[in-house]
């Protein structure tokens with residue numbers, strides 16, 4: 001272990017000790033090289049090792065159980081009650097490990113899923129790739145800027161398959177509508193507005209106070225980038241996809257408007273991200289009013305696109321000023337007078353929308369899991385690859401400071 | 417005496433939650449509103465999760481995915497969904513096809529899907545024959561896969577989904593150690609957990625199918641469930657016949673001549689399925705449904721035509737029913753067929 005990873009290890013254990021009050025459970029520094037895994041043949045069962053089967057992790061597990069040729073072979077968590085939950089869901093006893101390094105030592109595991117809180121993503125993902133396994137890692141791929149760069153570096157060096165949990169990239173109606181935007185259906189896209197509004201305190205019940213930080217890691221600055229990272233990262237990723245690049249700057253703000261319960265991240269956040277050619281992304285999240293819910297608007301010079309979790313609707317601008325050659329009839333026949341109302345121009349800024357007729361929307365997480373398993377089998381990098389993961393993660397890790405200090409920051413282009 | 421004691425300071429709180437096209441209610445004893453809300457939240461999250469799993473109105477649900485793909489290829493599904501389907505098949509077998517979740521096409525042909533029903537054309541009805549039938553569903557336990565043997569099969573969990581959601585939600589109540597609670601899925605499935613302080617259980621009233629008929633029986637339930645099937649939700653009248661949204665998969669038509677079937681069973685999934693199976697079954701098959709299920713009980717109310725005139729009366733049939741039934745209330749049904757709109 002070199003000095004840097006040792007230092008990283010230390011800071012992880014310090015952070016971890018804070019999170020759990022039991023440092024031995026946490027802060028597992030980068031492990032020794034584990035035995036290389038077996039090679040997966042095209043028709044083999046893919047044995048999954050799962051790290052962090054909490055709320056999101058169990059959803060991923062459920063979708064994996066709906067994927068043919070998959071075996072849940074190992075689970076790893078620092079919170080023991082999870083093991084019984086997983087066993088029940090899988091319908092059998094899944095060998096459990098409290099230390100991910102122990103799990104990576106096993107020879108019968110083909111691919112790793114990571115759904116721990118984000119502070120652990122980089123360490124675990126890098127160790128898993130070094131041990132020779134494809135990795136599905138929840139967003140964001142890293143907590144610090146350095147984490148983000150290290151994960152990209154590890155993918156380059158190991159050549160491993162890496163997929164980030166941006167499942168919106170696998171939603172049929174979103175894929176189709178972004179393709180249409182790229183083809184020019186709404187002209188030149190210039191603005192992406194993401195809303196994620198909800199009406200709940202974003203808090204989880206902790207069985208006892210010593211588990212507060214383990215359960216509610218999302219509410220504390222040392223373990224979470226708050227709403228920007230947890231919710232905004234998905235929308236930032238869509239903006240990156242639409243604009244075809246990473247953002248260069250981020251301006252942020254947040255406050256606690258209602259939930260004065262000891263949390264240190266805001267219960268609302270606003271962020272403006274700058275892209276080349278003056279293009280912008282705006283993200284808003286509030287947690288005491290659910291109007292708007294989770295939706296993304298993409299505004300272009302010739303129309304707009306609204307994306308929700310279920311569908312997508314295009315709106316065309318109807319009142320364009322057009323100049324063309326005139327017929328001389330008007331001079332001979334005169335012009336007619338009549339009513340001026342035209343229903344189509346009632347909302348000139350929006351016009352009538354048309355719903356995208358995409359094929360029935362399978363759950364995007366299922367598609368994402370199925371696609372990852374195929375990629376692991378066929379040794380292909382997935383669509384939501386490490387570059388995708390880097391784009392949202394670097395914006396969020398930089399954005400944390402921008403939001404807390406309410407200022408604009410440059411997003412480093414470490415990777416591009 | 418009970419090992420779980422109720423805090424004497426506990427009060428009764430009610431939380432309502434819209435889901436599965438109805439309103440769920442949870443009655444719960446808790447020391448404060450906040451604590452009641454803290455228990456209700458995960459309970460209803462679980463109900464919503466089951467809705468997301470089984471809804472045939474949501475394209476993203478696992479059941480919708482199975483409906484779309486299971487004729488083309490074997491669909492691998494998760495153990496929970498798989499065993500839910502196994503349970504449904506077992507009820508189909510036990511009820512000789514009276515209970516059948518493959519009625520999806522039939523519900524559409526009779527316009528009960530997202531609407532309140534209309535008489536289908538003879539062609540539509542004839543075509544539906546091929547698209548209905550639980551024997552056309554293959555479940556492979558080894559592979560955990562589902563396969564449809566006919567192209568038009570569509571699963572509709574309407575006769576069992578709420579019961580299943582109630583069972584799952586009650587697990588959460590138990591895990592949270594709620595000592596006394598009543599969970600109702602829009603009143604068609606109810607689970608009684610424990611008992612209110614000083615009571616033997618939760619009282620549940622079975623109404624007369626006649627809107628003004630009052631209560632025909634009151635049962636006291638503790639750690640068990642009750643479900644009722646009747647036609648009050650979606651129905652229409654065609655040619656003087658009254659049609660409701662409970663299908664006989666064997667005749668491809670809505671069941672006629674039945675007013676209401678109520679079942680009690682420790683599992684809400686079972687009471688829900690059983691109430692529907694009883695509703696659809698022929699009289700001679702009904703008792704068989706409860707054979708060997710010592711904890712299950714039933715109260716069935718059917719209509720019978722008396723005389724040559726269009727005169728109706730109601731009759732009840734009780735199987736191990738644990739309470740008295742007020743026969744007098746049922747008499748109110750006679751001559752009231754028009755008004756009743758059963």
Ligand SMILES: NC(=O)c1ccc[n+]([C@@H]2O[C@H](COP(=O)([O-])OP(=O)(O)OC[C@H]3O[C@@H](n4cnc5c(N)ncnc54)[C@H](O)[C@@H]3O)[C@@H](O)[C@H]2O)c1
Nearest residue numbers: 052053054055056057077078079115116117118138139165
């Ligand atoms: N893609 C999506 O739509 C989506 C949705 C929700 C959450 N997420 C992401 O999933 C991740 C988990 O979020 P969640 O809401 O499920 O959190 P959670 O707290 O419910 O689950 C995290 C799990 O990791 C375990 N854990 C914590 N530290 C660990 C460690 N050091 N080693 C092993 N296990 C550890 C916890 O005990 C818990 O079981 C986050 O990165 C979050 O951003 C993604």
